[in-house]
Amino acid sequence: MKSPSFHPLVVANTSFKKLNIDLNISAKPLDILKCIEWVMSQKSGGIDVFIGTVRDATKGKAVVRLEFEAYVPMALNQMEKIAQEAVRKWPVDKILIHHRTGVLQPGEVPVIIAVAAAHRAAAFDACRFAIDALKENVPIWKKEIFEDGETWVAAHP
Amino acid sequence: MNLMTVRILAFGIAKEIVGASFIDIVLNDGLTVKKLKGSLEERFPGLKQLASYRIALNNEFANAEQPVQAQDEIAIIPPVSGG
Numbered sequence: 195m196k197s198p199s200f201h202p203l204v205v206a207n208t209s210f211k212k213l214n215i216d217l218n219i220s221a222k223p224l225d226i227l228k229c230i231e232w233v234m235s236q237k238s239g240g241i242d243v244f245i246g247t248v249r250d251a252t253k254g255k256a257v258v259r260l261e262f263e264a265y266v267p268m269a270l271n272q273m274e275k276i277a278q279e280a281v282r283k284w285p286v287d288k289i290l291i292h293h294r295t296g297v298l299q300p301g302e303v304p305v306i307i308a309v310a311a312a313h314r315a316a317a318f319d320a321c322r323f324a325i326d327a328l329k330e331n332v333p334i335w336k337k338e339i340f341e342d343g344e345t346w347v348a349a350h351p
Numbered sequence: 352m353n354l355m356t357v358r359i360l361a362f363g364i365a366k367e368i369v370g371a372s373f374i375d376i377v378l379n380d381g382l383t384v385k386k387l388k389g390s391l392e393e394r395f396p397g398l399k400q401l402a403s404y405r406i407a408l409n410n411e412f413a414n415a416e417q418p419v420q421a422q423d424e425i426a427i428i429p430p431v432s433g434g
Contacts, residue, residue, distance in 0.1 A: 246434050262433070263362060263363055264433070265360070265362050265407075265426060265428070267410050268407055268410040268411075268426065268428075269433075271410040271411070272410075293433060293434075304433070304434065305433065305434045325434060328433055328434050329431070329432075329433060329434045330431070331412070331431065332431060332433050333362065333407070333426075333428050333431055333433075334431060334432070334433030334434075335362060335363030335364070335429065335431060335432050335433070336432045336433065337363075346363050346364040346367075346429070346432070347432035348402060348430040348431070348432045349363065349364040349401055349402060349429055349430055349432075350400060350401065350402055351402040
């Protein structure tokens with residue numbers, strides 16, 4: 195019988211950075227301005243930014259807080275695929291995807307996607323693609339905590 | 352068929368269904384992802400109540416016919432909800 199291989203649950207790498215791609219999964223608050231500054235350059239004609247924020251209610255029920263959990267190495271791997279695909283499909287100069295983990299209050303920022311390109315159409319399209327793909331395929335989960343209970347979002351039909 | 356012990360990581364609601372952030376189970380070496388899912392659902396019927404769930408091997412989503420090896424990093428991926 196083969197012995198189990200070791201799977202570290204704590205992973206040192208929580209970010210990935212190349213010349214044109216910056217990915218990060220962080221337990222600390224995200225810095226919107228720093229994200230925008232990172233993609234900004236004289237090469238680009240515009241920047242499109244998507245900022246996700248925590249809503250204070252779901253279907254009329256007050257949300258007390260959200261808790262985000264990530265499978266970090268796989269989430270980074272999936273985020274890299276999304277960023278590479280965006281760069282391949284559209285003439286994008288730089289793309290940044292940062293995601294928060296841990297406990298977030300209404301109004302806080304769980305995700306920032308910033309895309310810089312020579313022309314606005316590519317920036318808008320790539321940014322839209324990136325947030326849609328993230329919601330589909332990046333292993334990050336959120337639990338909504340209400341005053342009378344909690345649910346993992348999208349878990350049940 | 353040889354047996355292998357594998358560690359399976361569980362996240363989000365899967366962690367609650369399984370009752371731990373990982374479990375070690377004995378399986379047939381090289382079984383398919385489909386068979387792995389069947390075996391997991393027998394042990395943890397709560398998985399069948401989910402809208403869907405995927406298996407990841409080595410940080411990639413796996414397809415149903417892919418074989419699972421002892422050295423793979425295996426994870427249960429319930430419906431994701433980031434962003």
